[in-house]
Amino acid sequence: MRLALLGSLCASTVASAAAQRRYAILDNDWSSTAFAVFLMALDGGIDVLALTDCTGDTWQHQETLHALATLELGNLSCIPVVPGATWPLLQTPERLQAWESIYGPLVWQGAFAAPNYTAEAQGADPTGGDPNRIVPAAFVEGLPATKPMNTTNAANFMVEMVRKYPGQVSIYAAGPLTNVALAVRMDPDFAENAKELVIMGGYVDVELLQATGSLLMANINSDINLIMDPEAASIALTAPFPNITIAGNVANQVISTQAFLDQVIQVNNSYSNLMYKYYGTEFPFWDETAMALLVDPSINTNSTNVFVAVDTAYGSPSYGNIHVYQKALAPPNTRSVQYVFEVDGGKLQDMIMHAVQYPPQVC
Template sequence: MQFSTLASVFLALSGSIQASPLNPRTNATEKRYAILDNDWSPAGFIPFLMALDAGIEILGIASSTANTWQKQGAYHALATLEVGNLSCIPVYYGATHPIINTPELFQAWESVHGVLPWEGAFKKFNATAEALFSDPTSGDDPNRITPAAFVEGFPNITAAGTNAAAFMIEQVRKYPGQVSIYCAGALTNVALAVRMDDQFASLAKELVIMGGYVDVNLLQTSGDYLQADINSDINLMIDPEGSKIALTADFPDIVIAGNVANQVMSTQEFLDEVYEVKNPYSELMHKYYAAEAFFPFWDETAMALLADPTINTNSSTVYIDVDTAYGSPRYGNIHVYQSDFKPPNVRNVTYVHTIDGDKLKTMIKRSVQYPKSCADLAA
């Protein structure tokens, strides 16, 4: 299995494997806050249900450009919050564009180094696909909205603000040491917050991300399209420079759900099991989580690590850097080091290898079957 192999590699790198760790980042008596940053979708609501189920107060939700442009993602966040009477949670527009990268630059890079199986918002514009059901990609106007993609219903509410990075800074200063930053899309907003306020990262509790695959190049060649897709890293590659800024910032801890995010796959059996309890969220999950294929529980894995770190059964402390050389075939990918061989200006992170998969599915199932609402949060 790829995960046990990778774990042995990291053991050699760091000598710092955790097995069945305690929960070092959670004080049972401390109020827990989080800001959730993602490229939201019709079935992308599960992470915020998991956070609420764990008793975490969501200060706000931010949108990022990764799978689609950030404004479309923000609308999906607004719509899925509305579905479950959770519109008391504010949504903030994130940065529309990465720090440097553009669709044109990305497509030029692909012409030299090969096409990514999943190109996200930087896929070439397809008017027919957008008219039918797809979220917007490339094109002249990144702020356009394609209503056909809102299978969850079009939102009736609007975003609370237009600057997710400023909101993040405001909140970590309001609650120093208590705010977890969850990022399951591009790291652009986090990078901007780091650059806007040199105390932002150190004042946060932690940064937990989904992305950052290691040594998966061969896996992209050894199976079908889905195998190649789930082993390519659009979250970091759409904004390599932003990824480097965020992942070298002085957060007290950075937790990476990279390869481990592919460990637990969705299945029809599990979707049917969740749908045994009927509500708007379980219906959306049942209909649309596997609309095209049975993907891994990527974003849910990262949220599970934030909500309950004891789900981590095997991890290493390593140093990482992000390749920002535009001419490199590894542009936007991470490289890992042990302390003796690291380059300057990088920092250590917690790289998770394996999780308790049954526990993850239990967390998902409970949060979707019995979701919290604004009435619950106000009680």
């Protein structure tokens, strides 16, 4: 009897521990220096089920190889890489360029910029042209030896994992929301059964910054993640996720500095070395801010709940941007989201630094 009772208690403890585990799928337009995102998740005790990708800053096929290669740096290849959408739902380079011809050009167009073979020869990721084209010179981390998962795609994988771990899977999206939207459309229960959606993107009230600042300031405040696939963003941000957190303007709060990089390299490993050499000091910690909010919500020091809608009117100058509303004035078929205004910048930098300097060993 005592053995039976002990066995029952052990089984109950195991089941309880499994129910408390935190899982995440990390969807991003991966690059040579995007690795801090998955290192932060692992450092925060989150089980990363996979890295997924879709066309954003560069083409999806190039991103897949970046994801594989940066995982290999830390012997983390037990984490699968699941390829996602090569194309947005509607947006194309030609369609974006036609819109720009009326409403003005974007400083950064991601994969939809015209090909620049000179820049590619010097190490830039591919833009324009053939979406399947791979540019080896861009792999400062080295080309990968491992292969992506070839038995499914990102949207299917998201649906399968949420069914397997209902209420426990966080969906992190720091690129266009194409894969998330496809998963929402594939399974009507997907969003409701996920734990949450955390995105990087969704700027508000930035027109004066774009108009009066430098081109770099205009670039930093343009919503390319949503503009690359406005229709997908609208689907994702109206889906019934239990919670949606938006790291929009706040993602611009903390910018990489040389002093920060000098600290990072004090612990020299493959990741800190790569970050020191290639992360740069022009841009904010965009993706890392969104990940920090997922790992430790207490980093959020100022936020509010608002209703949001993505402008999906192709004939609008704000196509691909969000509008925010109070409940009484919100359009039909919108929902409340958590919009973060401010994070603890020192804590954010500490989280990034610790994850990069001491990469978790989980494989």
